[in-house]
Amino acid sequence: MGTAASSATDRLDEFRQGSIDAFETLFRHHQRTVYGWILRIVRNPSAAEELTVETFWRIYRAHARFRPEMGFEGWARRIATHAALDWLRTKRPVETSEELCAEPMAPSGDDPAVTAEIRQKTALAFGRLPPKLRVAATLAVVEELPQKQVAEALGISVAAVKLRVFRALRLLRKDLERQGIRP
Amino acid sequence: MKAHDEERVKELLRLALKPMEGELEPSRDLWPAVLKRLSAGTAQVPWFDWALLAGLLGLGAFFPASIPVFLYYL
Numbered sequence: 001m002g003t004a005a006s007s008a009t010d011r012l013d014e015f016r017q018g019s020i021d022a023f024e025t026l027f028r029h030h031q032r033t034v035y036g037w038i039l040r041i042v043r044n045p046s047a048a049e050e051l052t053v054e055t056f057w058r059i060y061r062a063h064a065r066f067r068p069e070m071g072f073e074g075w076a077r078r079i080a081t082h083a084a085l086d087w088l089r090t091k092r093p094v095e096t097s098e099e100l101c102a103e104p105m106a107p108s109g110d111d112p113a114v115t116a117e118i119r120q121k122t123a124l125a126f127g128r129l130p131p132k133l134r135v136a137a138t139l140a141v142v143e144e145l146p147q148k149q150v151a152e153a154l155g156i157s158v159a160a161v162k163l164r165v166f167r168a169l170r171l172l173r174k175d176l177e178r179q180g181i182r183p
Numbered sequence: 184m185k186a187h188d189e190e191r192v193k194e195l196l197r198l199a200l201k202p203m204e205g206e207l208e209p210s211r212d213l214w215p216a217v218l219k220r221l222s223a224g225t226a227q228v229p230w231f232d233w234a235l236l237a238g239l240l241g242l243g244a245f246f247p248a249s250i251p252v253f254l255y256y257l
Contacts, residue, residue, distance in 0.1 A: 024214065027213075027214060027217060030207065031213060031214075032206070032207065032208055032209075035207060035208065035209045035213075036203070036206075036207035036208075037197065039203055039207050040203045040207075041250065043200070043203075045209075045210065046201070047201075047214060048209070049209050049210065049211070049216075052209060052213055053213055053216045053217050053220055054220070056213075056217045056220075057217060057220040057221060060217075060221060117197070118199075119195075119198055119199040120199070120200070122195045122196060122199035123199040123200060126196060126199065137196065138200070141193050141196055141197065142196060142197055142200045142202055143202050144202070166189070169189055169192045169193065169196075171194055172196065173188060173192050176195075
């Protein structure tokens with residue numbers, strides 16, 4: 001156990017010095033986590049793959065700035081979040097909405113009043129939100145991830161995450177009301 | 184916005200967007216793409232950098248007296 005921990009620390013030290021072998025080990029260990037995180041944000045598998053590559057490229061370029069005491073996963077998640085945000089910023093709201101609508105809709109559960117049309121209009125309205133608000137709401141509300149984890153990934157405080165979620169929900173509600181849906 | 188309204192919008196959002204569940208995996212091994220990106224990133228020098236370097240070398244070759252002036256302003 002002690003040997004495994006010291007080996008992991010050695011790997012991180014080697015990575016910080018620019019070792020490609022250590023980087024590959026870290027990549028193999030963390031690529032699924034990073035891919036899954038990005039996919040939760042962009043909700044598009046092929047874009048998530050491209051962004052995973054972009055994220056690891058950014059990670060390697062920043063290897064000298066890595067501080068092992070911070071932990072690799074949290075650091076990688078933060079870089080991945082920024083790469084995903086950059087990608088969302090380049091997309092027009094219409095394209096994003098189309099991607100969200102292309103997803104298989106969740107079953108309406110116990111609420112028969114929530115029709116497929118309402119779900120589609122909600123997805124469209126969500127796609128029109130500013131990317132910063134959308135990412136916070138996707139991770140904290142849709143994926144129900146801990147707000148502390150979301151805050152760390154976005155590089156902001158928990159209070160700022162709550163504020164972004166609140167603003168996202170308020171804008172979403174206003175947009176839905178404009179479309180004649182009263183939540 | 185009232186707490187009840189907020190909960191209702193959250194609920195609508197969860198119904199509209201399916202949460203990503205289970206083990207999420209890329210469809211292919213991404214390591215070769217990362218390596219390719221790394222080598223492209225290190226080899227990529229913008230064309231205007233090359234043009235600037237060529238210009239400076241040309242200036243030095245045709246007007247050697249300009250070299251100390253250039254070094255002075257460097």
